Amino acid sequence: MLGFASALALLSFAPAEPVTYRLPENPLQYQVQVEFDGFVPVLGGQEGTFDVKIGMVVKGLSPDEDKNLRAESDLTELEVKFNGAPLPFTVDNVRPFFPKNVLSHTPQGKIVKTDAPDVSLPIRLPGLDAKRFPDITYLPIEFPEGPLEPEKSFSFEKKFGDSKVSYTVTLKRQEGETLFLTLKLNQAYETLEDEAKNVVTKAEDAFAKVTTTVTGEGEVQFDVKQGVVVKSKVVADAVSKVVEIGSEAQSERKLKTTVSVALKK
Numbered sequence: 001m002l003g004f005a006s007a008l009a010l011l012s013f014a015p016a017e018p019v020t021y022r023l024p025e026n027p028l029q030y031q032v033q034v035e036f037d038g039f040v041p042v043l044g045g046q047e048g049t050f051d052v053k054i055g056m057v058v059k060g061l062s063p064d065e066d067k068n069l070r071a072e073s074d075l076t077e078l079e080v081k082f083n084g085a086p087l088p089f090t091v092d093n094v095r096p097f098f099p100k101n102v103l104s105h106t107p108q109g110k111i112v113k114t115d116a117p118d119v120s121l122p123i124r125l126p127g128l129d130a131k132r133f134p135d136i137t138y139l140p141i142e143f144p145e146g147p148l149e150p151e152k153s154f155s156f157e158k159k160f161g162d163s164k165v166s167y168t169v170t171l172k173r174q175e176g177e178t179l180f181l182t183l184k185l186n187q188a189y190e191t192l193e194d195e196a197k198n199v200v201t202k203a204e205d206a207f208a209k210v211t212t213t214v215t216g217e218g219e220v221q222f223d224v225k226q227g228v229v230v231k232s233k234v235v236a237d238a239v240s241k242v243v244e245i246g247s248e249a250q251s252e253r254k255l256k257t258t259v260s261v262a263l264k265k
Contacts, residue, residue, distance in 0.1 A: 019143045019179065020107035022227025023060035023071050029264040030056050032137055036125060038255035039240070042082065045197040045253075050125065053079040058138050061102065068104040068112055073134060098130050108143040110156075111135065132160050136259050138229055140220055141169055141181065148179070163189035165214075177225040183234060187214040193242075212240040216257075232261045 036050040055077030061070040075098055080089040096119070103114040116130040135158050142156040153170045165187040172180045191199050192206035200206055216236030223230050240253040 016147060018108075018145055018147055019222065019224055020227055021069065021105070021109050021139065022107075023058060023069070023138075024226070024228075025060055027057040027059040028138075028228060029076075030058060030138060031262050031264055032056060033258075033260045034125075034128065035258040035260075036255060037258075038238075039253035040082075040255065041125065041197065046082075048083040049081075051081045052125075052128065053077070056137065064104045064113070066104070066112075069107060070102060070104050071134070071138070072100065072102045073138070074100040098133070101130065101134070103134060105139060108145060109139045110142045111139060129160070132158070135160075136234070137261050140229060140232055140234075140261075141167075141183070141222070160187070161189070163187055169220075177223050178230065179222045179224055181220045181222060183218050183220055185214070185216045185234070185236065188212065206245055208242050208244045210240050210242050210253075212238055214238045218259075228263065229261065230263045232259075234259045
């Protein structure tokens with residue numbers, strides 16, 4: 001139980017107004033690093049590390065016809081390594097998969113519309129989806145419409161692919177204009193694979209069924225005056241149970257994904 005002094009300290013930093021995004025018209029520069037460690041779904045599935053460093057610019061645009069806020073983002077830098085060795089991916093050759101993106105969102109951060117294409121990278125990696133990339137970078141939290149309360153959690157869901165990710169967020173403290181929020185997530189989904197471990201959609205093409213559960217946690221730092229994320233880090237652990245359809249032989253895969261985002265000053 002909190003003592004009176006501790007409770008008073010928590011109340012002193014509780015935001016009096018709802019927390020909202022306010023992306024400026026002047027572009028913000030973000031540095032994003034996504035690290036995968038474990039069973040990486042490349043080259044038929046490999047145990048190893050896959051590191052992606054991304055530079056991106058984000059800016060606010062005029063509201064759309066429904067008065068939703070709009071944001072534009074674009075890649076400026078890209079570096080990809082597999083087990084420490086550089087791979088030949090550049091901003092130019094991934095542009096068909098990650099073009100300049102314009103989306104509409106509520107002040108609380110819920111994405112309601114996007115022009116991102118329905119395409120997948122040649123290498124399928126969790127989270128690296130053009131439609132959902134804003135969700136793991138500059139719009140990671142959907143805030144409630146009312147003011148936040150210290151140590152009181154709120155929840156929301158986001159759809160990634162064919163399944164939903166459930167989030168629980170708690171306001172922990174405030175330093176100056178920066179809120180420090182902890183985040184927990186979980187997800188569960190099933191896929192089918194052929195013998196080469198490629199994802200397939202038809203049961204007749206499947207060699208195995210893969211059931212995956214994901215749990216993760218992290219911290220997001222949000223500047224309430226600017227209305228932008230200034231820093232975040234989320235670590236997610238995926239455990240997949242693989243069952244071969246014919247023999248019913250079973251195996252397990254594990255993959256740790258770390259997403260770090262920082263606003264460049």
